[in-house]
Amino acid sequence: MRGMTSIVKTVTRAFEGIIFLFGVYVVLHGHLTPGGGFGGGVVIGAAFVLHILANGSREAETDARKSRSALVESFGTFAFWTLAIVGLIGGTVYFYNFISKGTLFRLLSAGFLPLANIVIGAEVAGAIVLVFITLASLKIGGEK
Amino acid sequence: MLIILCGLIVLMILGAFVALEAASLLSSAVLLGIIGFSLTAIFLILQAPDLAIVQIVVETLSLVIFITAILKTTSEDATVRARARVPFLVIAGVFVVLFMLAMYWALGSMPPFGQPSLRMAGPYLTPEALPRTTGAANFVTAVVLDFRGYDTLGEAAVLFTAVMGVLAVLRKIGRKH
Numbered sequence: 477m478r479g480m481t482s483i484v485k486t487v488t489r490a491f492e493g494i495i496f497l498f499g500v501y502v503v504l505h506g507h508l509t510p511g512g513g514f515g516g517g518v519v520i521g522a523a524f525v526l527h528i529l530a531n532g533s534r535e536a537e538t539d540a541r542k543s544r545s546a547l548v549e550s551f552g553t554f555a556f557w558t559l560a561i562v563g564l565i566g567g568t569v570y571f572y573n574f575i576s577k578g579t580l581f582r583l584l585s586a587g588f589l590p591l592a593n594i595v596i597g598a599e600v601a602g603a604i605v606l607v608f609i610t611l612a613s614l615k616i617g618g619e620k
Numbered sequence: 621m622l623i624i625l626c627g628l629i630v631l632m633i634l635g636a637f638v639a640l641e642a643a644s645l646l647s648s649a650v651l652l653g654i655i656g657f658s659l660t661a662i663f664l665i666l667q668a669p670d671l672a673i674v675q676i677v678v679e680t681l682s683l684v685i686f687i688t689a690i691l692k693t694t695s696e697d698a699t700v701r702a703r704a705r706v707p708f709l710v711i712a713g714v715f716v717v718l719f720m721l722a723m724y725w726a727l728g729s730m731p732p733f734g735q736p737s738l739r740m741a742g743p744y745l746t747p748e749a750l751p752r753t754t755g756a757a758n759f760v761t762a763v764v765l766d767f768r769g770y771d772t773l774g775e776a777a778v779l780f781t782a783v784m785g786v787l788a789v790l791r792k793i794g795r796k797h
Contacts, residue, residue: 502673506758506761507755507756507757507758507761507762507765508756508757508758509757509758510669510670510672510673510758510760511669511670511673512670512758512760512761512764512765513765514674515670515673515674515677518674518677518678518681519673519677521681522677522680522681525681525684529684546787549780549783550780552776553776553777553780556772556773556776557773557776560769560773570770571766571769571770571773573754573766577752577754577755578755580750580755580757581757585755585756585757586754586755586756586757586761586762587754587755589754589755589756589761589762589765589766592765592769592772593761593765596772596776599776599779599780600779603779603780603782603783604681606783606787607685607783607786608681608684608685608688610786610787610790610791611685611688611689611692611786611790612688614692614790
């Protein structure tokens with residue numbers, strides 16, 4: 477997959493970090509401000525998609541990116557389910573909010589909701605990048 | 621506000637028709653953006669920023685994915701245009717009229733627009749109840765991850781399964797060459 481012109485690459489270099497940081501912010505503040513795991517995860521995935529679109533991806537890089545994003549996605553799904561199970565084992569019921577709720581409006585509050593947001597964000601970002609890079613690196617017919 | 625909403629909804633319907641009638645699939649995919657971004661505007665007007673964030677980013681990314689898929693395959697619209705036959709048109713018209721009557725009858729018994737009835741959820745979703753229920757300042761996250769956690773686990777599983785399906789389908793094509 478080829479990259480784009482140096483104008484696009486320069487603009488992307490300036491903005492991809494800010495987009496990524498905004499995605500992390502949306503995920504981490506999911507229990508306080510609008511957004512959460514799904515929205516922030518898609519923003520993080522969009523930052524990676526922008527990077528790959530602008531800079532292109534060589535064959536070896538594509539394979540490494542595929543396995544990494546598959547790993548992140550599977551980890552997110554498994555960790556979310558594990559959070560639900562821990563409530564069952566350590567607490568009382570499935571999906572029990574087993575961590576102290578803390579003070580309202582603080583970053584570290586609301587029990588396990590920030591943790592759940594982080595793992596869902598990881599899953600969604602991995603899924604977006606994986607689907608995009610699989611489609612973009614697909615070879616049909618005589619295309620090289 | 622209601623006038624802006626109605627205008628946006630009409631714009632969405634028109635955009636859907638234009639996307640259906642566009643000559644190539646590439647312009648159809650771009651025209652689908654009318655629907656998605658109008659929906660984002662509707663979410664913002666109805667004060668649902670959580671949904672608006674997800675909608676605007678997903679709309680952009682799905683456009684990228686659509687265009688990637690179209691560039692990889694074909695942009696030719698393969699719809700076969702048959703001449704419309706009168707009996708089918710009559711049946712479709714009767715169905716539309718019946719559907720409209722049923723909607724008119726059903727919508728009459730709904731609560732007024734913007735005033736949802738919260739018989740069960742009401743006591744849990746007040747600022748006073750938050751510290752002792754979930755402790756999350758964002759109601760949407762509180763509902764999605766705590767009150768309806770099973771639902772979100774199902775959504776995560778659906779996303780995971782969809783990605784696995786995409787991988788399974790595309791890997792087979794890729795290996796032939």
